Amino acid sequence: MSVNGQVQTVVVTGASGGIGRATAIAYAARGAKVALLARGEEGLKGAVEEVEAAGGTALPIAVDVADYDQVESAAARVEAELGPIDVWVNVAFTSVFAPFTEIEPAEFKRATEVTYLGYVYGTRAALDRMKPRDRGAIVQVGSALAYRGIPLQSAYCGAKHAIQGFHDSLRCELLHDKSNVHVTMVQMPAVNTPQFSWVLSRLPRHPQPVPPIFQPEVAAKAVLYAADHPQRREYWVGGPTAATLIANKFAAGLLDHYLARTGYKSQQTDQPHAADAPANLWEPADGRGEEDFGTHGVFDKKATSRSYQLWASQHRGPVALATAGVAAVAASAWRRARR
Secondary structure, three states: OOEOOEOOEEEEEOOOOHHHHHHHHHHHOOOOEEEEEEOOHHHHHHHHHHHHHOOOEEEEEEOOOOOHHHHHHHHHHHHHHOOOOOEEEEOOOOOEEOOHHHOOHHHHHHHHHHHHHHHHHHHHHHHHHHHHHOOEEEEEEOOHHHOOOOOOOHHHHHHHHHHHHHHHHHHHHHHHOOOOEEEEEEEOOEEOOOHHHHOEEOOOEEEOOOOOEEOHHHHHHHHHHHHHOOOOOEEEOOHHHHHHHHHHHHHHHHHHHHHHHHHHHHOEEEEEOOOOOOOOOOOOOOOOOOOOOOOOOOOHHHEEOOOHHHHHHHOHHHHHHHHHHHHHHHHHHHHHHHO
């Protein structure tokens, strides 16, 4: 399947695992040409196999997105080998699970450079090619944590907040220019990705996403929809994301106290954190000779493959009409009951 009869050229950062890998595979199912940008060679090899098995063309490029020159070089190679970039999806990140004062300044800087500046650099490389053609879509994979910070994830939350501000500013500029290049952001819920097995953690127990947990394919479906409909400023995925953002808007102070009580326990399993667990902050956990962690994390039994809220978000017109219809019926019934 192509879009508008054209085979798309898509760049996905963080494509060796999790949401990035699921997104690459989903695009491959359309027959797209997919550039896979990530650091881990074993993860990239596995992603290439799955992209090609799904029907796509894969171009793996080992890239540290915290280095602008590497990102720019990768973009040039993509256009030389696959053609003009239609969609650029920023997913790559790294983090540290620990109270803020237990994170070294160099670690915080590294997490910020990968997670925030990696998006900035990817966006710049994409825009430098898309704007002269006056077409293209950039998708920033965000999080509910782009609006609501939680304990033990200060580096990640800070970076996601920064991405949100960057996204808003850039979108205004593109609107001002009346550009046909669009940028949109997809705010994700807790997702069952390998990050919880390779994140640098100083927690006593194995880290986990805060339940309820969604599979990466749910996130990938949202990314593709957003890229196909990039005029909207952002999309929310999952009921928990919507609930968190709404609650934060109206009761942020109460959420502070709630998360202070629950945020430590809810982000850890009952299993102790292994002292020799891999950490991908400085080097990829899925590098040469290491394990290919794949798309899913270790929480398959807890994760769901559906999001009714995502469907509703993608079908706001019919949902609004149905809601209005129900309200009209209810109002009519109320009026009859009063007679």
